[in-house]
Amino acid sequence: MIGEKLGLSNINSLRSFEVLDEAKAALEAVCPGVVSCADIVIMAARDAVVLTGGPNWEVKLGRLDSLTARIEDSDNIMPSPRANASYLIDLFSKFNLSVKDLVALSGSHSIGKGRCFSIMFRLYNQSGTGRPDPAIEPRFREKLDKLCPLNVDQNVTGDLDATPEVFDNQYFKDLASGRGFLNSDQTLYTFPQTRPYVMLFKDDQKLFFDAFVEGMIKMGDLQSGRPGEIRRNCRVVNSRLVNILLESPRNR
Numbered sequence: 001m002i003g004e005k006l007g008l009s010n011i012n013s014l015r016s017f018e019v020l021d022e023a024k025a026a027l028e029a030v031c032p033g034v035v036s037c038a039d040i041v042i043m044a045a046r047d048a049v050v051l052t053g054g055p056n057w058e059v060k061l062g063r064l065d066s067l068t069a070r071i072e073d074s075d076n077i078m079p080s081p082r083a084n085a086s087y088l089i090d091l092f093s094k095f096n097l098s099v100k101d102l103v104a105l106s107g108s109h110s111i112g113k114g115r116c117f118s119i120m121f122r123l124y125n126q127s128g129t130g131r132p133d134p135a136i137e138p139r140f141r142e143k144l145d146k147l148c149p150l151n152v153d154q155n156v157t158g159d160l161d162a163t164p165e166v167f168d169n170q171y172f173k174d175l176a177s178g179r180g181f182l183n184s185d186q187t188l189y190t191f192p193q194t195r196p197y198v199m200l201f202k203d204d205q206k207l208f209f210d211a212f213v214e215g216m217i218k219m220g221d222l223q224s225g226r227p228g229e230i231r232r233n234c235r236v237v238n239s240r241l242v243n244i245l246l247e248s249p250r251n252r
Contacts, residue, residue, distance in 0.1 A: 007074025009081070012155050013115060017234070020044060024234050037234035038063035042220055052111050054167030055209040060220055064228025067237055081118035081182040085191030088184060095222055097215065103188055103197035104211035105219065110171040111164055113157035114181050116148035122183050123148060135186050137178030144181075160185075172202035 005014055020040055027035045039061045050056045079088055092102045123144055126133040132141055147158045160181045161171040171185075175198050180186030188194040201208035229238055 001069035002071045003069035004071060004074035004078075007071050007078060009078040010074055012117075020234055024231075028232060033230050033232070035061075036063050036065045036228075036230045038065050038228075040234070046216070048111070049108075049167050049212075052165060052167040054110070055213050057213045057217065060217070065231040065234075065237075066224070066226065066228055068226070079184055081114070081184050082121060083184045083187070085187040085194045088187070089193065095219070097218060099193055100197055100211055101215040101218060103194050103201065104208060105215040106185065106188060107169070107171050107201065107208055107212055109160040109182070109185060110167045110169070112160050113164060114160050115154060116152050116156045116158070117154035118182055119144065119148060119158075120150075120154065124150060126183075133183065133186070135178055135180075135190050140179040169201055169205040169208045172198050172208065176202050 004010060005017075020037065023040050023044065024035075024037060027040070039059075042063070043059050043061075046057060046059050077091075079091060083091075088102055089099055092098070097105070122133040122136065123141070124130070124132065136144070144158065148154075148156065158181060161174045162179070163170040174180055175186060175189040178186070178189075180189065189198045197211075201211070232238055
């Protein structure tokens with residue numbers, strides 16, 4: 001099975017899964033078969049927000065882990081860094097997430113980094129014009145040009161906002177000044193339907209935090225409708241894990 005980690009939006013981008021492995025191993029040692037990897041992922045996301053200065057919330061638990069892995073689940077659902085706000089609104093609405101949810105959840109880019117791969121078209125061929133995205137503030141574009149020249153290793157990363165290790169509303173301030181890193185970020189400011197929320201969150205961090213928590217809880221309630229299990233190892237389904245153990249030289 002080829003999983004979502006290798007999807008176009010995730011490959012060489014999603015990292016640090018060993019942290020989840022360590023958490024799972026610790027939990028299995030004291031309460032085996034009780035806490036799913038899916039629950040660990042969403043609790044780790046909450047903790048990352050809290051540890052970088054963001055809001056806290058009670059995570060609903062009880063998710064099951066998938067019995068399958070499909071790269072299409074990422075490619076068909078994960079927003080592309082090239083996406084515009086109109087596409088994003090339609091995508092989020094399929095999961096009953098509002099325009100407000102879209103903008104607030106995009107604020108997760110308050111922390112972290114993005115790859116040059118995700119912005120090369122913005123810098124050198126926006127919409128097939130052979131020119132940079134005119135929405136990029138000129139001095140910021142010069143900074144990005146130095147970070148991501150045409151011959152760059154496209155796995156080089158840049159900050160998603162000006163305070164990439166602090167969860168705050170700086171992300172929205174950056175969008176308002178034309179300093180969004182991704183096209184899918186900056187389009188939230190240039191598009192009339194999403195811009196009011198960018199301005200609202202730019203001016204009021206508490207409103208952003210409250211909306212972000214609301215969006216995270218709603219997103220955490222989404223269900224695939226497929227059967228699942230509580231994996232013993234986050235990297236393989238239980239039936240596959242049994243086969244691996246049986247095939248181990250120590251069991252021959």
